[in-house]
Amino acid sequence: xxxxxxxxxxxxxxxxxxxxxxxxxxxxxxxxxxxxxxxxxxxxxxxxxxxxxxxxxxxxxxxxxxxxxxxxxxxxxxxxxxxxxxxxxxxxxxxxxxxxxxxxxxxxxxxxxxxxxxxxxxxxxxxxxxxxxxxxxxxxxxxxxxxxxxxxxxxxxxxxxxxxxxxxxxxxxxxxxxxxxxxxxxxxxxxxxxxxxxxxxxxxxxxxxxxxxxxxxxxxxxxxxxxxxxxxxxxxxxxxxxxxxxxxxxxxxxxxxxxxxxxxxxxxxxxxxxxxxxxxxxxxxxxxxxxxxxxxxxxxxxxxxxxxxxxxxxxxxxxxxxxxxxxxxxxxxxx
Amino acid sequence: xxxxxxxxxxxxxxxxxxxxxxxxxxxxxxxxxxxxxxxxxxxxxxxxxxxxxxxxxxxxxxxxxxxxxxxxxxxxxxxxxxxxxxxxxxxxxxxxxxxxxxxxxxxxxxxxxxxxxxxxxxxxxxxxxxxxxxxxxxxxxxxxxxxxxxxxxxxxxxxxxxxxxxxxxxxxxxxxxxxxxxxxxxxxxxxxxxxxxxxxxxxxxxxxxxxxxxxxxxxxxxxxxxxxxxxxxxxxxxxxxxxxxxxxxxxxxxxxxxxxxxxxxxx
Amino acid sequence: xxxxxxxxxxxxxxxxxxxxxxxxxxxxxxxxxxxxxxxxxxxxxxxxxxxxxxxxxxxxxxxxxxxxxxxxxxxxxxxxxxxxxxxxxxxxxxxxxxxxxxxxxxxxxxxxxxxxxxxxxxxxxxxxxxxxxxxxxxxxxxxxxxxxxxxxxxxxxxxxxxxxxxxxxxxxxxxxxxxxxxxxxxxxxxxxxxxxxxxxxxxxxxxxxxxxxxxxxxxxxxxxxxxxxxxxxxxxxxxxxxxxxxxxxxxxxxxxxx
Numbered sequence: 001x002x003x004x005x006x007x008x009x010x011x012x013x014x015x016x017x018x019x020x021x022x023x024x025x026x027x028x029x030x031x032x033x034x035x036x037x038x039x040x041x042x043x044x045x046x047x048x049x050x051x052x053x054x055x056x057x058x059x060x061x062x063x064x065x066x067x068x069x070x071x072x073x074x075x076x077x078x079x080x081x082x083x084x085x086x087x088x089x090x091x092x093x094x095x096x097x098x099x100x101x102x103x104x105x106x107x108x109x110x111x112x113x114x115x116x117x118x119x120x121x122x123x124x125x126x127x128x129x130x131x132x133x134x135x136x137x138x139x140x141x142x143x144x145x146x147x148x149x150x151x152x153x154x155x156x157x158x159x160x161x162x163x164x165x166x167x168x169x170x171x172x173x174x175x176x177x178x179x180x181x182x183x184x185x186x187x188x189x190x191x192x193x194x195x196x197x198x199x200x201x202x203x204x205x206x207x208x209x210x211x212x213x214x215x216x217x218x219x220x221x222x223x224x225x226x227x228x229x230x231x232x233x234x235x236x237x238x239x240x241x242x243x244x245x246x247x248x249x250x251x252x253x254x255x256x257x258x259x260x261x262x263x264x265x266x267x268x269x270x271x272x273x274x275x276x277x278x279x280x281x282x283x284x285x286x287x288x289x290x291x292x293x294x295x296x297x298x299x300x301x302x303x304x305x306x307x308x309x310x311x312x313x314x315x316x317x318x319x320x321x322x323x324x325x326x327x328x329x330x331x332x333x334x335x
Numbered sequence: 336x337x338x339x340x341x342x343x344x345x346x347x348x349x350x351x352x353x354x355x356x357x358x359x360x361x362x363x364x365x366x367x368x369x370x371x372x373x374x375x376x377x378x379x380x381x382x383x384x385x386x387x388x389x390x391x392x393x394x395x396x397x398x399x400x401x402x403x404x405x406x407x408x409x410x411x412x413x414x415x416x417x418x419x420x421x422x423x424x425x426x427x428x429x430x431x432x433x434x435x436x437x438x439x440x441x442x443x444x445x446x447x448x449x450x451x452x453x454x455x456x457x458x459x460x461x462x463x464x465x466x467x468x469x470x471x472x473x474x475x476x477x478x479x480x481x482x483x484x485x486x487x488x489x490x491x492x493x494x495x496x497x498x499x500x501x502x503x504x505x506x507x508x509x510x511x512x513x514x515x516x517x518x519x520x521x522x523x524x525x526x527x528x529x530x531x532x533x534x535x536x537x538x539x540x541x542x543x544x545x546x547x548x549x550x551x552x553x554x555x556x557x558x559x560x561x562x563x564x565x566x567x568x569x570x571x572x573x574x575x576x577x578x579x580x581x582x583x584x585x586x587x588x589x590x591x592x593x594x595x596x597x598x599x600x601x602x
Numbered sequence: 603x604x605x606x607x608x609x610x611x612x613x614x615x616x617x618x619x620x621x622x623x624x625x626x627x628x629x630x631x632x633x634x635x636x637x638x639x640x641x642x643x644x645x646x647x648x649x650x651x652x653x654x655x656x657x658x659x660x661x662x663x664x665x666x667x668x669x670x671x672x673x674x675x676x677x678x679x680x681x682x683x684x685x686x687x688x689x690x691x692x693x694x695x696x697x698x699x700x701x702x703x704x705x706x707x708x709x710x711x712x713x714x715x716x717x718x719x720x721x722x723x724x725x726x727x728x729x730x731x732x733x734x735x736x737x738x739x740x741x742x743x744x745x746x747x748x749x750x751x752x753x754x755x756x757x758x759x760x761x762x763x764x765x766x767x768x769x770x771x772x773x774x775x776x777x778x779x780x781x782x783x784x785x786x787x788x789x790x791x792x793x794x795x796x797x798x799x800x801x802x803x804x805x806x807x808x809x810x811x812x813x814x815x816x817x818x819x820x821x822x823x824x825x826x827x828x829x830x831x832x833x834x835x836x837x838x839x840x841x842x843x844x845x846x847x848x849x850x851x852x853x854x855x856x857x858x859x860x
Contacts, residue, residue, distance in 0.1 A: 080602075081601070090432060092437040097362070106441065112346075372778070386804035387795065390801070391654065541647070544642075544647050
């Protein structure tokens with residue numbers, strides 16, 4: 001498949017092999033449409049960052065091919081780099097420089113004319129809300145501020161494609177929401193294509209237009225969040241009986257409406273065969289048996305349910321640690 | 336946005352080098368822990384050794400009656416060792432914290448990265464050399480080469496710093512670890528002490544030590560600098576020192592460049 | 603017979619620290635290499651100094667240098683154990699130790715024991731190398747025993763000093779603060795020549811530096827000459843008392859920080 005737009009991402013059989021080891025990325029096919037926000041969701045060690053490093057030309061693939069913004073990532077590396085911005089897993093900043101100094105350096109390296117460097121740098125600092133802290137050293141910044149500066153630095157040269165590798169890991173909810181707003185605005189107003197890796201369900205759910213779920217170096221599911229969840233289909237219901245000893249009887253009632261699924265201690269859960277409309281019948285049935293419940297909750301399917309369906313494991317807590325089992329990424333060795 | 340991308344051509348090499356050199360200088364000056372030891376420690380050892388070994392001037396054949404003048408070469412070379420550590424440490428930090436990847440994603444040339452780091456080193460090296468010379472002269476040392484010896488002294492000192500700085504860069508690029516870079520400091524310290532730093536080679540009594548000092552290239556760097564203070568213009572000593580310093584630069588930058596090609600595996 | 607909790611704590615901490623050190627060469631080697639390096643560099647490169655008029659030391663320059671090297675090795679052994687304390691507290695192990703015992707000074711005692719065992723290894727190797735290099739010893743058994751006893755007190759002094767800093771700052775970045783003052787004190791002694799041959803400001807500083815007394819005593823004991831043992835013991839034991847208070851108050855700061 002060849003790109004017909006100039007800010008798409010496509011990969012065909014993309015692979016990255018360890019030295020003498022298994023595949024960190026085991027043949028990925030994907031296409032991100034221009035202006036789309038694509039979420040790449042998976043646990044630690046799934047191959048997300050390795051994929052990003054290949055797409056951003058920091059790591060040569062050991063198999064397959066990829067094109068970013070219309071350029072081959074292997075044969076046209078400099079052209080790819082000119083068209084992309086990247087905020088990688090660490091907010092890679094120099095703690096001894098100020099935000100403004102970071103901007104001067106980044107704009108100079110990207111070849112912006114001197115006058116443009118100042119204008120562009122100051123505008124981006126303003127846009128990400130760091131104007132008041134622009135002349136403070138980064139060592140004194142909070143995690144959220146660092147991430148915002150990281151994003152601003154990725155945008156200095158006006159990239160058409162933006163790669164964000166777990167951009168909100170470790171951020172407080174407010175900082176996370178602010179970053180989401182900015183990313184959404186970039187895609188919506190400036191047509192930037194965004195490739196976002198995350199291990200947070202909510203982030204993929206809320207921000208991404210389409211999601212690719214990766215596990216063990218392969219994409220196990222792909223689609224819009226709604227489509228993926230609809231594939232799993234059915235909502236679940238969880239009940240907490242007032243009397244803990246009545247869990248068995250409650251289970252018996254609920255089992256008439258769907259298949260039992262694991263639940264927390266002291267609660268009973270089933271996946272409903274019908275839909276949310278069964279809720280009324282369930283309440284009547286429980287009441288008919290004289291059972292009282294302290295809590296009755298309807299769970300819509302989540303991306304974690306999708307992951308569970310595809311891999312047999314839950315997404316959150318599924319990985320062993322940051323990119324374990326993968327070779328160190330550059331800062332790393334070539335294959 | 337597209338127009339901006341189209342206009343942002345690859346920046347000229349001098350711009351890249353200048354930007355990175357500026358950053359290198361700024362970082363160093365903002366970290367007293369990097370600059371103060373490289374100034375204080377050599378001066379402290381200079382003071383201690385010049386006073387503690389003053390009696391050495393009584394040894395028959397000692398070339399000067401001022402041990403301070405004799406040993407003033409010491410901080411210049413020791414300062415170069417600190418340059419190795421500081422340059423290497425800074426680059427290792429960049430690799431460890433991912434800043435290196437940020438640079439790799441720009442149109443940065445590998446040669447600019449190396450030249451930029453070393454450019455910063457030159458500025459700091461000049462500062463160090465000025466401090467050492469001023470302190471030495473203030474304490475009573477003599478510069479036999481006269482005022483014209485100052486640029487020669489600075490030039491040789493800077494070349495030595497660049498040569499050792501290149502080693503630090505190589506260690507950093509190869510290992511990506513600040514700890515490993517720090518771990519090489521004792522080895523370089525050994526090179527400094529197993530040389531003719533404390534006595535002229537012909538006055539070293541232990542044959543094995545004299546042999547080690549003779550094959551140790553650091554001895555010639557020290558003797559070159561020392562010759563400006565003690566003898567004035569000694570063509571042989573200066574020729575050897577400049578030659579070895581240049582050779583060290585060629586070797587260290589070559590291996591750094593090769594290592595950088597592997598480290599910065601951009602396609 | 604069961605051990606007191608204090609002794610058990612100290613032994614437990616010492617065992618753990620020593621296990622760390624002896625299973626990790628990167629921790630053991632620096633304290634060993636530096637003294638050997640200085641022995642080789644000074645005895646090898648500066649032996650001509652003994653030809654200087656007024657240089658009177660019958661056993662020879664290698665023995666003269668060994669007196670300094672032993673002092674340095676003893677001090678470094680304490681400093682490097684201080685690094686271990688800083689590392690333990692930085693990584694959270696220190697907090698566990700504080701929670702595990704009521705007699706917190708036992709923690710310091712444990713580290714002191716660690717430093718002593720480490721320096722014993724260093725002494726053995728450095729002394730063997732010096733003897734193989736031709737060091738001649740004029741002192742008798744009692745004098746040599748006194749030599750190492752005094753060296754042990756130096757080890758304790760350095761450990762207590764470093765511990766006080768490590769416990770207050772609880773980070774490995776405090777390493778230079780532990781190392782440089784001791785290093786500077788060591789080098790402001792008659793390192794290369796006898797005290798009588800020192801010139802200038804170093805002579806004045808050396809005359810008030812307590813380590814000068816220790817170094818001179820080391821050299822006299824090695825040579826079998828009369829040494830100011832009483833004064834030396836008084837000084838080192840006084841320093842131990844002072845620095846013990848420094849270390850213990852440091853421990854209280856660490857406790858308060860939680």
